[in-house]
Amino acid sequence: MLPIKPLAAGLLLALSLATAHAADTPPSPWSLDINTASYHTEAWARKKLNQDNPGLGIERQFNHDWSAVGGFYRNSYRRETAYLLGVWTPLHIDLPAGLTASAGLAAGLASGYRRTEVPTAPLAAGAVLRLRTAHGFGINLLAVPNTHSGSGFVGLQLVVPL
Numbered sequence: 259m260l261p262i263k264p265l266a267a268g269l270l271l272a273l274s275l276a277t278a279h280a281a282d283t284p285p286s287p288w289s290l291d292i293n294t295a296s297y298h299t300e301a302w303a304r305k306k307l308n309q310d311n312p313g314l315g316i317e318r319q320f321n322h323d324w325s326a327v328g329g330f331y332r333n334s335y336r337r338e339t340a341y342l343l344g345v346w347t348p349l350h351i352d353l354p355a356g357l358t359a360s361a362g363l364a365a366g367l368a369s370g371y372r373r374t375e376v377p378t379a380p381l382a383a384g385a386v387l388r389l390r391t392a393h394g395f396g397i398n399l400l401a402v403p404n405t406h407s408g409s410g411f412v413g414l415q416l417v418v419p420l
Contacts, residue, residue, distance in 0.1 A: 285394030285419050291315035292416040293331035303409030307334040311413065315341070316420075323348050323362070334411065339370030345386055356392035361385070364400060375408055394419030 293313035298304045315329020325345045333339040343366030351359045368382040376382075384403070390396035396417045404410040 285390070285392075287319045288420040289317045289319075289394060290418045290420055291317050291327060291329060291398060292418065293329070294414045294416060296334060296411040296413045298334065298409040298411045299404060300409035303334070303411070307409070308332065308336050309334070313339075315415070317345075317417070322350070327364070333370045335371070335375060337370040339368055341368040341382060342366050343368075343382065347386060347388060353389075358390050360388045360390075376405065388417075390417070 291314070293311050293315060295309055296311050297309065298307055311331045311333060313329060313331025315327055315331075317325055317327045319325045323346060325347075326343070327345060328340075328342040330338060330340045343364045345362065345364045347360035347362035349361040353359055362385075363383065364386045365381070365383040367380050369380060371379040373379050382402075385401045387399040387401075388396060394417070398415040398417055400413045400415070402410050402413075
């Protein structure tokens with residue numbers, strides 16, 4: 259189980275660093291991703307699997323469309339998972355108040371799953387929706403489809419620029 263105090267301390271440190279330089283600077287290519295929760299798409303999974311998925315990750319934006327993410331979280335089977343994903347978001351929309359949305363796909367590797375739970379383990383893939391403020395704060399939503407042996411889900415990350 260992930261200890262809550264180190265997660266909270268990391269979040270507070272990241273928020274203080276981010277807000278200290280956020281006033282008039284463009285967003286950093288680096289951000290802290292705070293894994294929070296998942297919502298499983300099948301009723302049996304919402305009853306039997308873990309919906310609280312705390313963890314931390316680092317994101318590096320290389321250009322408008324490409325980034326890499328890596329980190330860890332407590333998965334729906336209550337096991338520690340490490341992940342490393344490439345993210346491609348070619349669809350971009352400018353929203354009111356300086357907000358932006360981008361969408362695309364993520365694919366890579368994730369530990370902590372068994373072949374009986376996820377037939378493609380250790381491969382991971384899903385659709386991504388990112389919402390950002392002008393200063394780089396935001397959320398990531400990752401949607402993974404149902405498989406013949408498991409429930410799909412939508413995962414939520416909070417994003418803090420570094």
